[in-house]
Amino acid sequence: MMTQRSTEQWRALDAAHHLHPFSDTKSLNEQGARVITHADGVYLWDSEGNKIIDGMAGLWCVNIGYGRKDLAEVAKNQMEELAYYNTFFKTTHPAVVELSTLLAEVAPEGFEHVFYTNSGSESVDTMIRMVRCYWDIKGQPQKKTLIGRWNGYHGSTIGGASLGGMSYMHEQGDLPIPGIVHVEQPWWYKHGKDMTPEEFGIQAARWVEDKILEVGPDKVAAFVGEPIQGAGGVIIPPSTYWPEIERICRKYDVLLVADEVICGFGRTGEWFGHERFGFTPDIFTTAKGLSSGYLPIGAVFVGPRVAEGLIAGGDFNHGFTYSGHPVAAAVARANVAALRDEGIVAAVKEDIGPYMQKRWREVFSQFEHVDDVRGIGLIQAFTLVKNKATRELFPNWGEIGTLCRDIFFKHNLIMRACGDHIVAAPPLVISKDEIEQLLATAAECLREFEQALKDKGLV
Numbered sequence: 001m002m003t004q005r006s007t008e009q010w011r012a013l014d015a016a017h018h019l020h021p022f023s024d025t026k027s028l029n030e031q032g033a034r035v036i037t038h039a040d041g042v043y044l045w046d047s048e049g050n051k052i053i054d055g056m057a058g059l060w061c062v063n064i065g066y067g068r069k070d071l072a073e074v075a076k077n078q079m080e081e082l083a084y085y086n087t088f089f090k091t092t093h094p095a096v097v098e099l100s101t102l103l104a105e106v107a108p109e110g111f112e113h114v115f116y117t118n119s120g121s122e123s124v125d126t127m128i129r130m131v132r133c134y135w136d137i138k139g140q141p142q143k144k145t146l147i148g149r150w151n152g153y154h155g156s157t158i159g160g161a162s163l164g165g166m167s168y169m170h171e172q173g174d175l176p177i178p179g180i181v182h183v184e185q186p187w188w189y190k191h192g193k194d195m196t197p198e199e200f201g202i203q204a205a206r207w208v209e210d211k212i213l214e215v216g217p218d219k220v221a222a223f224v225g226e227p228i229q230g231a232g233g234v235i236i237p238p239s240t241y242w243p244e245i246e247r248i249c250r251k252y253d254v255l256l257v258a259d260e261v262i263c264g265f266g267r268t269g270e271w272f273g274h275e276r277f278g279f280t281p282d283i284f285t286t287a288k289g290l291s292s293g294y295l296p297i298g299a300v301f302v303g304p305r306v307a308e309g310l311i312a313g314g315d316f317n318h319g320f321t322y323s324g325h326p327v328a329a330a331v332a333r334a335n336v337a338a339l340r341d342e343g344i345v346a347a348v349k350e351d352i353g354p355y356m357q358k359r360w361r362e363v364f365s366q367f368e369h370v371d372d373v374r375g376i377g378l379i380q381a382f383t384l385v386k387n388k389a390t391r392e393l394f395p396n397w398g399e400i401g402t403l404c405r406d407i408f409f410k411h412n413l414i415m416r417a418c419g420d421h422i423v424a425a426p427p428l429v430i431s432k433d434e435i436e437q438l439l440a441t442a443a444e445c446l447r448e449f450e451q452a453l454k455d456k457g458l459v
Contacts, residue, residue, distance in 0.1 A: 007047040010035045021156075034409075039066035042427045042434050044414075053438050055415040055424040060230060060262045060379075061288035064335055064344065065429040071294050071331050078330040087116070087324040096324035099333040103299065106271050106340060108280070113307045116324040117298035120261035120287035121155025124224075126300050127285050128159045129318050131222045131255055134306050137313035143221045144179045147211050147254075151185045153231035154224065154259055163224055165232075181215060183207040185229060186237040189372040189383065189391060201238030209248045222255035222282075223248075227273030230262035233421030234381035236374050242277040255306070258284040261298070262379070265289030266339055266428050269349030269377035276376065282306050292335045297328040344428050352428075353377040356435055363439045367446050369453060378430070381423040386459060394420055400458070404449045413441045 005013075015029035035047035042065060044052040057063060064071075078095060085093055096116065104112050115130070117123045128146060135143040148154065150165035161169045162176030165185070170176055186204035188197045195203065212220050223245065229235035249256040258281040263273025266289060270276045274284065282305055287298030302310065310316055322328070339345050347353075357375050364373045364382045371391070372383040384400050386392045394400045401417030408415050408422075415424045426438065453459045 041065050042430050052412045055426050057427045058293050060425045061293035063289040063428045064292040065427040074334045078327045082326045095326040095329040099329040110304050111301045113302045115300045118296045121157040121160040123285035123298040124154045125159040134309045137309045145220050147223045149185045150182050151232040183211050187235045197238035198240045201240030205244035217252040220254050224257040226259045227263045233418040234423045242279040246279040255282045260284045261287045266345035269353045291332040295328040295331045348377045379425045384420040407445045
C-alpha cells in the first residue's frame with residue numbers, strides 16, 4: 001500500500017524529486033501538479049475527490065478503459081509464473097509467442113512478424129534502424145534518407161523526435177539527425193486554399209514526390225506518416241491522399257511506413273488506421289492501445305517484403321532488455337483479445353464511433369470561433385479560429401488553445417490543446433450517455449471560453 005498523504009504533501013514531494021515530461025518545471029512546481037489517485041471506465045479521480053472525464057484515454061492509449069481487474073489478474077499470474085526473461089540468445093517464452101500469434105491474426109493479411117519494444121518512441125527508432133538495415137541487405141546502402149512531415153509526431157527519442165516535425169523539439173538537442181527530411185502536412189483547412197479536399201489530397205501527396213526527386217530516389221529509404229496526425233492536432237487527410245502516397249512510394253521504390261501508435265487497435269473503427277484509409281504499408285509501428293496503457297509495450301509489424309529481407313540478412317543488431325517482456329506480453333494479449341472478443345473495435349466502427357461523430361459535429365459547429373470540426377471513430381478535433389468566414393487563425397499559435405484547455409480542466413474534463421486544435425480521444429468503451437456528458441461539459445466550457453475571448457479583447 002502506498003503511503004497516504006495530503007495533496008499538499010504529494011505536490012511538495014513531486015516538486016522536490018520528479019521531473020515531468022514536456023513541462024516547464026519551475027512553473028509546474030509553483031502551480032502544483034494535479035494528483036490522480038484512481039480510475040474506472042472513462043473516469044479519473046484526483047486527491048481532492050474530483051471526478052474527471054478522461055476525454056484523452058490517458059495519452060491516447062487506454063482503449064479498453066480503466067479498472068479492468070482481469071488484466072490485473074493476468075499480470076499477477078504471469079509475475080508469479082515468469083516475472084522476466086529476455087528474448088535474446090535463442091530464447092523465447094509462452095507469453096510472447098501467444099501474443100505474436102494473436103497479433104498476426106488481427107493484423108491485415110501478410111503481417112506475420114512483429115518486433116517488440118517498450119513504447120511508441122522505441123518502435124519508431126526500431127523502424128528507422130530496420131529500414132536502413134533492409135536497404136543494406138538489398139545492396140543499396142545509399143538509401144538512408146527518411147521523409148517525415150512537419151507537425152507530425154513520432155515520439156521523443158532522438159530518432160523519433162528527428163523524424164517528427166515539431167520544430168520546438170528540434171530546437172533542443174540539435175535535431176533532426178542527418179538523413180531526415182520533411183514535407184508539409186496535409187491540412188486542407190490551412191493549406192488547401194480554393195482546392196476541393198480531394199484535389200488538395202493529390203497535391204499534398206505530390207509534395208512527397210517532389211521531396212523524393214529533390215533528395216534522389218536512389219537515396220530515399222522510406223516515407224513515414226501517421227494515418228491521422230495525432231499530437232499534431234488530429235489532422236485527417238483527404239481521401240485521395242494516402243492512395244496517392246502509396247502509388248508514389250511504389251513508383252520510386254521507397255518503403256511506406258505507417259506510424260499507428262495512436263490510430264492502432266481500434267481508434268478509427270478499424271484495427272489499424274491504414275485500413276481505414278485504404279493503403280498497405282511495408283511496416284507499421286504500434287504501442288499505446290496494444291496494452292491499453294496497462295503496461296509499457298510496443299510492437300513493429302513487418303510486412304512480407306521487409307521480413308523476408310531481414311530473415312535472410314543475418315543478425316539484426318538491435319533490441320531492448322525488455323523486448324517482449326513476459327508480463328507486458330501477457331497483459332497485451334489479454335487486452336487485444338478483449339478488444340476483439342467483446343466487440344469493442346467493431347462497436348467503434350458500427351455504433352459508438354458514428355454516434356460520437358454525429359453529435360461532435362452537431363454540438364461544436366454552432367460556436368462562433370470553432371471551425372474545421374472533424375473526426376473518425378473515436379478520434380476527433382476542432383480548431384479555434386478568429387474568423388470562420390475567412391479561415392483566419394489566431395496569432396501566436398497555441399496561446400488560445402491553452403486558454404481553452406485550462407477552462408476544460410477547471411470543469412473536470414480532460415481534452416487536449418495541440419496548438420489551437422482542441423482534440424479528444426476517449427476510451428473506446430465510452431457509452432452514449434458518457435458521450436453526452438462529455439459534450440455537454442465541453443459546450444459549457446466553450447461558452448465560457450468565447451466569453452473570455454471578448455472579455456480579454458481578443459476578438
